[in-house]
Amino acid sequence: MAYHRPTVLTDALGILAKSNMPILAGGTDVFALETGRELRGDVLDITAIRQLGGISQDGDGWRIGATTSWSEVANAPLPAAFTALQQAAREVGSLQIQNSATVAGNLCNASPAADGVPPLLVLNARVEIGSQNGMREMPLAEFITGVRRTALQSGEMVTAIHIPSSAVQGASAFQKLGARKYLVISICMVAARLTISNGVVNEAAISVGSCSPVACRMPVLEDALRGQPYDNPAAWQAVLEQQVADLLTPIDDIRADAEYRSTAAIEMINRTVLGAARKASA
Numbered sequence: 001m002a003y004h005r006p007t008v009l010t011d012a013l014g015i016l017a018k019s020n021m022p023i024l025a026g027g028t029d030v031f032a033l034e035t036g037r038e039l040r041g042d043v044l045d046i047t048a049i050r051q052l053g054g055i056s057q058d059g060d061g062w063r064i065g066a067t068t069s070w071s072e073v074a075n076a077p078l079p080a081a082f083t084a085l086q087q088a089a090r091e092v093g094s095l096q097i098q099n100s101a102t103v104a105g106n107l108c109n110a111s112p113a114a115d116g117v118p119p120l121l122v123l124n125a126r127v128e129i130g131s132q133n134g135m136r137e138m139p140l141a142e143f144i145t146g147v148r149r150t151a152l153q154s155g156e157m158v159t160a161i162h163i164p165s166s167a168v169q170g171a172s173a174f175q176k177l178g179a180r181k182y183l184v185i186s187i188c189m190v191a192a193r194l195t196i197s198n199g200v201v202n203e204a205a206i207s208v209g210s211c212s213p214v215a216c217r218m219p220v221l222e223d224a225l226r227g228q229p230y231d232n233p234a235a236w237q238a239v240l241e242q243q244v245a246d247l248l249t250p251i252d253d254i255r256a257d258a259e260y261r262s263t264a265a266i267e268m269i270n271r272t273v274l275g276a277a278r279k280a281s282a
Contacts, residue, residue, distance in 0.1 A: 170195030
């Protein structure tokens, strides 16, 4: 076993180009899979690469480095559009996990119950991917391709997440339903971001996680909300129920059955939309 811990991104990409291996950032997923055993094979530890960390703003929007921890996200001074992401950050395991777990790790693990995905979807997040051949970007909605599957190719790693300026508008909210309040894998989770003028919805972005193999946006519902008073759920209820039936494919498991997840999704979307709208109209 070879343990690599480069301090420069180009060195890390060079190592990946020669031999594809597990990437260690926070380690909260990697070590959980290896409980009671030593890590097998070569490992690339990217925690010493300073350019992969931190949250910054430029003319095009916001950048969240791949190794930024969820605690950093939760405590950063960010616009109201990021509230859902910060609420989700506080739901990622315990405080100790939040101090170690990284934003990119949450995406690359590609769990249907990844807390960070729905709030990043409503921010129109794009994933920055690096390799020895250069950098590329793609929408987060295309990056996660299935359960534990991503669009990463051999020799590639996530280097950052970008939020465009156009998505940093309005306010957002996040809700997570589990069997208990704390330290729980979600049964259903919802993120919503809205802009409001004179009590009417101008723009809406809504996503649901843990009810399909990949968290997804709800475009027909978003369209139906535009131009509607935010405090009148009856105006979009039929569209909401149809979108849940059309888009979500919940499973039966030890946490809940599919019927319960579908019913819960409808109620949670209503609550989350209203929560985001109240913040946006305040």
